[in-house]
Amino acid sequence: MMETQGYEVRFINESKGKGLFATQCFNAGDIIFEERPLVCCQFSWNGAYRYAACDFCMRPLESTEENARRLTGKKDLVLPYPECCPTDKKSHIQCKQCSVRYCCADCRDAAWSQYHKTLCTQSRTRDPSHPLEQLNDTWKQMHYPPETATIMLVARMIANVRQAEDQEGAFRLFMQFCHKTKNEEEEFVHKLLGKPFSDQLQMLREQINHALYADCVQQWLTQEGFLSLVALVGTNGQGVGTSPISEWVKNASALELPEEEKKKLDKFIENLYDELSKGTFLNSEGTALYSLQSACNHSCDANAEVAFPYSNFQLVMRATKDINPGDEICVSYVSECVLDRSRHTRHKILRYYWLNLYWRQSSSLFCSKLGGGRGVFAACGETNKLGKLQERERESLKDLEKDRPRLRSSIFWGIKMKGEKVACQGQLFMSINLPVVDVVDKLKAQYTVARVCYSQHYLFACRCTKCESQVEDPDVTSEEESDESSEEEKEFEID
Structure with a gap:
């Protein structure tokens, strides 16, 4: 049992696994905890569709206007209240060795120390023959949008362990996440990759072995170990979505405007979202592994919700109902409109x-x-x-x-x-x-x-x-x- 201020992680039973329980009262609207992920990665197709995001924290790199123009296809679109744009392009920076971009120097340095030193392609232009590029391309041919996982998160996990000072400790940290039985793992990967999943899984395993093999992660790179690893990532991965438009809307809606201007803004936002809904993606989307969040089980009568109010990978768990000591903290894995059905x-x-x-x-x-x-x-x-x-x-x-x-x-x-x-x-x-x-x-x-x-x-x-x-x-x-x-x-x- 892991206990901290206001909540604790408890083992419930073999079938349900662990759960997160309150040790103090929370009122509806209270923040229960905030958490940064152990590892995060943008979805492969989302990145291929030119959704520019920080390679470390997923913060959007486009300005609100650039994002809106690209998504609507209207190159002359002008957004009012440009001061509400959250993007600070002056702080953007690129890897010194390759073309990967970050929102700031802190993110670049953190990525290099955690995983990018291993994964850097050492090239300013995309090299299709690079083993990691081939791995990503192979994955994209197996897992089309809507995306729920990416093999590149697995690559970052391996790189994290390889670069850690305490490799055994880093390995154990990832192994804490929920595991399934072999049959459940096979069924999960079958659903993720399609009917010929055994051949596809073997192809991915061979490519990741070629690109990233190390003795410290050899347990993950066996046939059974790799199956478990892919299932672990898919089962425990939390979707992360960031958007400069949603941040701009929040900032603009908070402006103190005359009633007539407020109505014009509301109508503009409504029309903008109508245009955006016609596209494939709205947000920069990815997946991440969170230690605390992964302990939260599903309930159709949830008492908490996940939010990303900082337009990056920083997760906030907020109470949606009053929670008493001893109550399990549960979230819903489906949208609010579905819960009413x-x-x-x-x-x-x-x-x-x-x-x-x-x-x-x-x-x-x-x-x-x-x-x-x-x-x-x-x-x-x-x-x-x-x-x-x-x-x-x-x-x-x-x-x-x-x-x-x-x-x-x-x-x-x-x-x-x-x-x-x-x-x-x-x-x-x-x-x-x-x-x-x-x-x-x-x-x-x-x-x-x-x-x-x-x-x-x-x-x-x-x-x-x-x-x-x-x-x-x-x-x-x-x-x-x-x-x-x-x-x-x-x-x-x-x-």
Whole structure:
């Protein structure tokens, strides 16, 4: 357990891992903590699209007007109140050896001491034959926008360890982040890189070995170690977004203006964002690893939020509700508008983000009559029939797992016993390639199945208070849930 002023990191359990808990009261709006990342990197395609940002802290290097002109395609666009532009071009500086740019000398020096001494290409122009350029190009051909990770963050982690005075300590610092089982890691990377992920992962591993191998990181560069490393980066990486326009808008909106001028400014900002929304990206975007932030779990009823108010990688965790000592500090991994939608929609979006499964052992999670809590199946406390099915099916699944041991699919399912409205519901996880229809047939042969849905890449189930209060009836009743069921789910829906 790691404790500090106002909060502490605690280990919760094997399935959920660690969490961040308050040790004092926080009021809504209070800053819980601020944090700089261990490592940060701009997304590969974002950089290729000429989103100029400091290579160390992600601060935008374009002026607000330059940024707006490029994004809207209007070269003659003039922004009012230029004094509100946050960009200080006089402080911008370049690496002495290559073309990488920084917002200030402090960032250049920090980057050199942490990772850039190892990663510097020693060339003022881009050299496509350089091993690191080839690595980045290979990654871009595997992972197109919208981006969720970049292999160059892995490169910076390796460089950080290589350049550290205490290499073992630096290595352990990165290894503190959440890890998955081998099946979960494979499924995550499968989703990240696509179906032929094994070949792609091997190609990336060979290139990064060629460019950056060192004895101090050899554990990361084995076949299994590299799989774990890529999954670690993708699972724990926090998105970072910076924009000179958003800073300009904040500064301009704070000006004390006559009412008529205020209305003109508001209309200008509205029209500007309408134009900007037509583009591929709005912000300079990247990913970073934060020690404290990574301990915060998801909740659909979150009590805190992440913000980047300084237009760089400095993260601020702010309370959105009153928090009492002992409360877990949770954030939402989905946007605010999504949180107002149905539980079905929230979970579908969470599944897209490939997050780790949290199966709560509370019997009240499914229904008041649910007796069995955790396992392949959940059991009905009144009939206990599913408990018998659990034992029988688990044995048959074990036999099949010997031949096909890769996580491939999962089923959400609800059971209606005769004479009961809803007896129980749960999830079936299969570590096999068994056709879902076969499993459904086994369930249908013995029980009346109210609804069975199939999801090929289900890796997250939220068990927050908000979701628990909405989980009792598995039937899709709302118009939104019915409309938003995916084609995959509809294909396996059974009446």
